[in-house]
Amino acid sequence: MYIKRTRGWEIPERLATPESTYFDRRQILAAGGVGLASSAFPFVARAADTDPTADLYPAPRNSRYTINRPVTPESINTTYNNFYEFGTQRNISAAAEALPTRPWEVKIDGMVEEEITTDIDTLIRRMPLEERLYRHRCVEAWSITVPWTGFPVSELVKFARPLGDAQYLRMETFMMPDVATGQKQVWYPWPYVEGVTMAEANNELAFLVTGAYGKPVAKSMGAPLRIHLPWKYGFKSIKSIVRFTFTDERPITFWEELGPSEYGFWANVNPDVAHPRWSQATERDLATNERIPTELYNGYGEFVADLYAGMDDQRLYM
Numbered sequence: 001m002y003i004k005r006t007r008g009w010e011i012p013e014r015l016a017t018p019e020s021t022y023f024d025r026r027q028i029l030a031a032g033g034v035g036l037a038s039s040a041f042p043f044v045a046r047a048a049d050t051d052p053t054a055d056l057y058p059a060p061r062n063s064r065y066t067i068n069r070p071v072t073p074e075s076i077n078t079t080y081n082n083f084y085e086f087g088t089q090r091n092i093s094a095a096a097e098a099l100p101t102r103p104w105e106v107k108i109d110g111m112v113e114e115e116i117t118t119d120i121d122t123l124i125r126r127m128p129l130e131e132r133l134y135r136h137r138c139v140e141a142w143s144i145t146v147p148w149t150g151f152p153v154s155e156l157v158k159f160a161r162p163l164g165d166a167q168y169l170r171m172e173t174f175m176m177p178d179v180a181t182g183q184k185q186v187w188y189p190w191p192y193v194e195g196v197t198m199a200e201a202n203n204e205l206a207f208l209v210t211g212a213y214g215k216p217v218a219k220s221m222g223a224p225l226r227i228h229l230p231w232k233y234g235f236k237s238i239k240s241i242v243r244f245t246f247t248d249e250r251p252i253t254f255w256e257e258l259g260p261s262e263y264g265f266w267a268n269v270n271p272d273v274a275h276p277r278w279s280q281a282t283e284r285d286l287a288t289n290e291r292i293p294t295e296l297y298n299g300y301g302e303f304v305a306d307l308y309a310g311m312d313d314q315r316l317y318m
């Protein structure tokens with residue numbers, strides 16, 4: 001993003017697991033349970049063995065949300081990541097394995113009836129888990145599709161009981177510089193912070209992710225709790241969240257603080273508004289390595305365009 005990088009989308013052929021492998025795996029899970037899947041697919045077992053909520057997966061798929069291209073192979077989505085806490089390149093998956101995701105506390109504070117601190121497993125078990133297929137468009141002009149599992153952000157809002165005058169939901173990632181050595185780089189404004197308006201938080205697309213590919217989400221993808229906002233550039237989709245704060249002040253986000261002329265608060269996908277240093281007209285599909293046209297709101301306009309009616313004075317697409 002803000003830093004010069006190699007062309008990481010040039011993924012070696014050996015990483016491209018066919019989509020059929022993923023769907024076979026789901027069938028095996030459904031038919032035989034995790035035990036059988038463990039022996040056939042060792043890296044399915046790893047997450048399942050250590051996560052106390054593993055029995056909740058796979059969750060039923062919500063067919064309302066469809067994608068217009070195949071699911072990106074799991075082997076790509078778990079190994080090609082942006083997670084600056086673990087490094088500035090895309091190959092942080094091994095380093096991210098050091099993140100201790102249990103015990104994991106989530107704090108809900110700010111303009112709420114009462115502050116809540118909950119452990120992640122209690123929170124996940126209270127929430128209605130479902131699977132959704134979503135497209136994801138990074139500001140760096142690469143894209144993937146993901147079978148996420150999680151629950152609508154609106155469910156967290158209900159649970160949090162915010163006061164009527166809260167206008168924004170601010171989210172914060174963990175701070176563990178001894179484990180996530182990227183956090184020792186003092187020129188970054190750690191911890192990673194993101195935010196949305198209450199209307200965005202309550203939009204049906206806004207999704208809190210606890211799983212992917214029919215099991216708990218990989219550490220490299222933001223375990224144990226991340227958000228996914230499919231109509232926005234990927235940097236809005238903050239990973240490994242420890243704190244939600246309801247506030248009436250617009251949060252200054254991590255990337256906005258680093259480069260306000262390049263990364264803004266809204267960051268809605270728009271092919272017609274170029275990043276100051278590159279075009280946003282097309283994107284590289286990581287699964288096929290092909291360039292495809294980028295769509296306004298990443299193709300989710302029917303769900304979200306109304307949120308921005310009459311806001312033409314704002315930098316909505318940066």
Ligand code: MTE
Pocket residue numbers: 001077080081082083084085137138139173192220221222233234235236237238239240
């Ligand atoms: N969240 C945290 N805490 N740290 C990060 O560096 N990177 C963001 C977002 N969330 C990031 C983050 C960016 S730029 C993108 S594109 C997505 O995570 C990448 O998600 P993925 O690695 O699961 O594809």
